[in-house]
Amino acid sequence: MKALDARDLRFAYPDGTTALDGIDLTIEAGERVAILGPNGAGKSTLLSLLAGLRDPAGGDVTYFETDDPADALRDRIAHCPQTPADYLFNATVREDLEYGPAQLDVDRSVAQERIADLAAEFDLAGLIEKPPFRLSGGEQRRAALAAALAVDPDLLLLDEPVADVDAGHRETIVDALDRRNEAGTTIVVSTPDADLVPRVADRVVLLDRAGSIVCDGPVRDILTDSDLLRDVGVSPPRVTDAFSRAEVPNPPITVEETVDRLSDMIDDADR
C-alpha cells in the first residue's frame, strides 16, 4: 500500500523564489526514506507539504490510498519540524507529550501508558515536569520526537531528527526509529548529513538547490556516487569519501562496513 503519493508538487516562497518544482514521490508503507540535499534545497518545505501543513502552489498529496486530507488523518501522520522549540509550546514536557493524544481523543489511560514508555525510551523521565524552554537543544529534540510518537503514527515525517543531539542519544533516536519501522511505521527523514542516511533509510531521494529531485534510489547506489553528491552540494559519507579517494572499488557507507572491510584487508595482507 502507498503510504504517501505526491504528484507534481510545486511551491514558491512569498518573494517568488521557487522552493520545489514538480516533485513526484511515492512512498510505500513500511519504507524508510531519506530526503537528502544541501541547505536551501527545500527539504523542510517538502516535508511540511508532504505532511499537509502547507498549501502547495500546484500538485497534490494523497495518503494511504484514500481521498482523506491530511487534517483528517492526524492520528496516522506525525510531522516533527526542524526547530523542536516550535513543537513544544506547552507549560511542561508532560503536557506537550499529552497534547497530541488529547487533541485526538486518545483514551487517557492509553496515552499515559504510551507517555511513560516514551519518557523511558527517550531518557526524558527526569525532564518530564520541566518547562520545555528550560531544556537544552538536544533534550528539546528528544522531547519533540517523543511528542510526535505519542500519537502512535503510521507515517512519520522527521526534519533533521538528530540535529543538536549528543552521540549517545543519537543512537537512542536511531534505535527508536528502527523499532517503529520494524513494527510497520513508514519513516521519512530529511537531512543534509549523508553519514546519517544509512542508519535511518534504505532509499534516498536527492534534492538539488533548484528544488528538484536529482535521483531517487537505494542508499548504497547514491551514497557511493561521490561526484553526484558533490554536484548537488552534499558531502559523501566520510568513510565512503576516504575509500573513494584511495580508489578502492565498492566503498563502504557505514563505520561497521568499514571495520569489516579493513579487517578483510588486514587478513588478506597477513596471508
Place this chain on the structure above:
Amino acid sequence: MSRADPIGRSAGTLTDRSRALLRDERVASRDGWLQAVHSVVKLLGIVALIVVTATFDTPGPPAAVLGLTIGLAALSRVPLAVHGLRTGVPMAIALLIVAPQALLIAGPTLLGPVSVPGATYVATFALRVGASVSLLGLLLSTTRFTSLLGALRTLRVPRTAVTLLSVTYRYLLVVFEELSRLVLARRSRRIRRATLGESWWEAGSLLGTFLLRALDRGDRVGRAARSRGGTSGRAYPHSQAIGVADAAFAFVVFGTVAAGVLLA
C-alpha cells in the same frame, strides 16, 4: 547589560517576568489547601466571592474578603510577598484613578477638602479591586492552566472562548520566548556600551524585527499544533476527587456569601 541600555533592560525584564508568570506552575504543584480543591469547585467559589465583593458599597466587607484571601494564600503556601505585590499594584493604580472622587463627592468633611462619602467611595473601590485581583491571583497561582481549561469546559463555557484562551496562552508563551532570543542575540553582539540615544534608535528596529519574527514563529507553531491534531484546547484533566479540602473551601465561600447577604 549596561545601565545605559534601557531597551535591552526593559525587554529583558518584561520577557523574564512574563515567561515566569505564564509558565511557573511551581505554586500550583505545592501541597497547599487551595491546590487540593477541585478546579471546578475553586473556580465557582472564587467567582462567587468576587461577585459578593463587587456588591458592597462600604469598605468593610471588601476589606474582610481581602483579609480572607491573605489567609487563603498563607494556607496554600503562595509566596505572600509576590502575591501582595501582584495585588497591591493594581490596587494602587485603582486608588490613583478614583482618588479625585474623594474631593468631588459632596458630603460631610473628613479632612480638609476630602468628604466622608468621597473617602468611603475611594476606599471601597480600591478594596474591591484589591480583593478581586487577590482572588483571581489565588485562582491562577494555585491551579494548573490545563485544569483551569478543564474546569471551564466542565462548566460549559462556550468552546470558542476556551479555545481562544488556550491558543492565546500558548502563543503568548512562544512570543515571549522569541523576544527573549532576540534580546539575548542583541546582547551577545554588543561590543561596547550603547548610549541612551543609540538604544532608543535601535528600539524601532528591534520592535519591527520582533513583530516579524513573532509572526513567523506563530505561523510555525500553528503548523506544529495542526500536525498534532489542532488547537481545540483539549487536555487531560489532572486527576482530582472531591474531598475534605473542597468541603472546607465550600464552607468558607458559603459563610462569606451568607454573611454578605445578611449585611446587605
